[in-house]
Structures are given as structure tokens and as C-alpha cells.
Amino acid sequence: MTKKVALVTGASSGIGEATARELHRRGFTVYGAARRADRLQRLTGDGIRAVAMDVTDDDSMRSGIAEILADSGRIDVLVNNAGYGSYGALEDVDIDEGRRQFEVNVFGAIRLAQLVLPHMRERRSGTIVNITSMGGKLHTPLGGWYHGTKFALEALSDCLRLEVTPFGIDVVVIEPGGIATEWGGIAAEHLEETSGGGAYKAQAAAIAASLRSEANANRNSPPSVIADAIGRAVTAKRPRTRYAVGFGAKPLIAARVLLSDRQFDTVISRATGLPRE
Template identity: 45%
Template structure:
């Protein structure tokens, strides 16, 4: 890298916060931690990060954040597109306004931040873009279809971007976490509860999914702390030859490979066992 500036979106909690905490301790990097409310990341400033306001659903906010980094460093050395959340609920019952808001953050915000940093990266002949996707971009669980759709979109954007930008010295990586013990599960459960009718046709499935999510996130075998993702982000940001994809957690690797190798019919059979009595 010719610049050490690392711009991370969505650092107020979860993976983004942990990645900022992790990278700020690495000598030579200048970490820009961003959030819609800068007071939410004041402790990151105290730890040595530069703090910027950033809302990835607001054009002026995105432009201002990128401009601030470029004015000091010439170009963003590493963009970590991390901001995102899960809007859960069945396909029939989930309100499309909520789905649109999720895509604005998970997909269009990521795409626009990428567009904004690329001209200066190309001019410099270097740069890295790290998109935080999910194992949910490689396989689908019920009651999360719209969230999975947003992460499938991130997969497609990342694959295209990697080829398009390679001639300009820009490296692109995709982080695909499995279940990570952050506030994500609580947000997903809250949106799921608000989108589904308690006595509706999918009540049994939604109830089973709530239980699946709760037990899975509580399991140290199936989930992992956010530090595991932060280490993958660090490797993608600093390694001479970063990987194309980083599937994070052993459980995620097993599920992704099982779905890929055994196909939809077998994976559906696995889901029926997991949701026994509800499907």
C-alpha cells in the first residue's frame, strides 16, 4: 500500500468496532472509524482512531467522509465496507419498506462508497476494498430470505469488482463470517418479531427459527467472537497477496462446503431436520 489510511464503515458496534480496535493497534496504519453518531465511537478515538460521521444511506455524508481521508492521505488505502444489518421475516409477511432500507445499507451504501473511493485509488495505482458479506451469501436459511438476498448481491458485486479493478493495482476481498457473537442476532430477532403475525400462517416456522437463532448464537461450537473476523480483515488489508474470500468460523466453512457439494435437495433435507415440526 502507498497509503496507510483505512476507512471502516459501521464501527459503532459488532464486527466494525472490533476491526477498528484491532487495526488501530497495528503500527503504521491510520484507522478512520465511522458511525452515524460520532459519540458512539468516542472510545475508539481515545484508542487512537480518527473518527468521522458517516451514514451510508446519505450521499453527502459519504462524500464528506471520503473527501476527509483523501485530503489528508491522497487516497483511501483500504476501504472496509462493513455497515449492514439483518431484516428478518418471511417473504410474504415482511414489509418491503424495511427490505428497501436494508438494501440501502447492505448493498447500495457499499456500492456507493466503493464508487467514491475508486477514482483516487486508480490514480494512485493501489488500494484495497474489503467487503464484509456473510456465509449467508452462499446459502439460505428460511425467514431470512431478504437478508440473504442482500448478501448474495454483495457476492456478485465483489466478484465483478475484483476483475474490473485488478488492472489498476486494486485488490478486492470478501469476508464471509458465520455466526458471530455480536448484536446482529438480537436485531434480526427484533425485526423478525415485528414482521410476523403471532397467529399467522408462518407462526410455527418463525418460532422455530427464533429458537434456532438463540441456541446457535449461544453455542461456542457454532459461533465465534468478532475478533476472528477482525483478524481476517487485517490479513485482507495488509497481506502481500490477500485471499479472494475469507470464510470465517469452522461451522461456516462446513455449511458452505456442504451446500456446495451436496446440492439444494440435501440441504433442504438438513433444514427440515433443523426445523422439525415447523416445515
């Protein structure tokens, strides 16, 4: 029986690396993608195939998909994991940086879906997994561009699911909570560079401290929790449309539904230690 083939973007570390390993363990032929293929050496040593792919470059994405199809003849699973968090006050973040945040987190994911869908439709099967965040359902201060991308990807995933269901294709959204990766530290550094010295410096200091909090880090779930959810989703006969997994995901999403906007604002402000007037 021909092995099913999976493409995982952002596979050089964190959730992407864990997912590539989990799908390989489950018997998939796995292609791990990153801008620099040399950063995937840990994976290639374990039998996972490396693909150099920049999700902001159309030629790079086309070339990567063509390489996989020429090599394996099929793509059964696409895991859109590549992304980052651009933090800073909306007043401070350069508009070009806002555009880049959408290019990486949204347009790259949908463009890859466009590229794999003709092959999935031809086979009348396939699964597209979009990694959003609990931040695609709720908001935090100084994370407007990041949350905007995740809210957008949630909506696009819902529309895509309706469009491709008649062709036997599943669209699954994964909504991670707090995960123990480098993401928080990188976002905190970007926040301090962007808003650490201006009108929003007090807020920036509070949010950066929250992102780096050792207490949060100790509570955060390992990337394997997300990888396992993805593994279950892509092997299920009828996967759920959404999987909220990892520290805080389910209770915070539920709180956002139950509380009013003002009430939720208060909860988030207190949780992140924002200064008050």
C-alpha cells in the same frame, strides 16, 4: 514512511469495532464510521478517528470521504462492514423494508467503493474489503431479504475484482460464520415483530429461538476472528479473494456445494428446528 489509511464502516460495535482496533494495531491510520459519531467514543479514546457517516445518504458518504482525504490525503483500505439482518417471511416484510435492507447492505457498500476508487486508481493501489456472510452462499428460512443482499454483494464483488485488478486494486470478500455479536438478537426481534403473529408464526418462533440459542452463542466465534482475517488480507502482498472464517462457515458452505437443494433444505430445516407437516 506515510501511514496507510483505512476506513471501516459500522465501526461502533461488533466486527467493525474489532476490525478498526486490529488495523490500528497493525499501524494503519484508521477512521471508524457510524451514523452517530458519539457512538465511537471507545475508539477515539484509543487513537482511532471518528467519522459520522450514513451509508444510506449520498451526501453523508461524500462528506465523509472528503473529510478523510482532506485530513490524510489518501484511502488505502475500505472495509464495507455496515449492515444488518432484516428477517421475516417474504410475504410479510414490507417492500420498503426490503429496499432499505438493500440500501444499507448493498448500495451503501458499492457507493463507497465508487467514491474511493478514483483515488485508489490514481495511486494504483488499494484494497476494498466487502463483508458478506456464509449467508451469501447458502439460505435459511425467513431470511430472504438478508440473504438476497449478501448473495448480491458476493456477485458485485466478483465483478468489481475483475474490473479493478488492472489498476493494482484488490477486492476481498469476507464470509463470516456465526459470530458473537448483537446481530442475532436484533434479527430475532425484527423477525418476531414482522412474522410472529401470522401464518408464519410457528416458523418465526423456531428461527427466533435458533438466532437466540445459548448453545449457538457459546459456539460462535469472537469478532476478533474476523478482524484478524481482514488484517491478514489487507497486509498480504496477494490476498485471497475470499476468507470464510468463524463458526460453521467452511463446513456449511462446503455442504451447500455438495448437497442437492432438497438435501440442503432438509439439513437447514432440522438445524433450525422448523415445524414439519
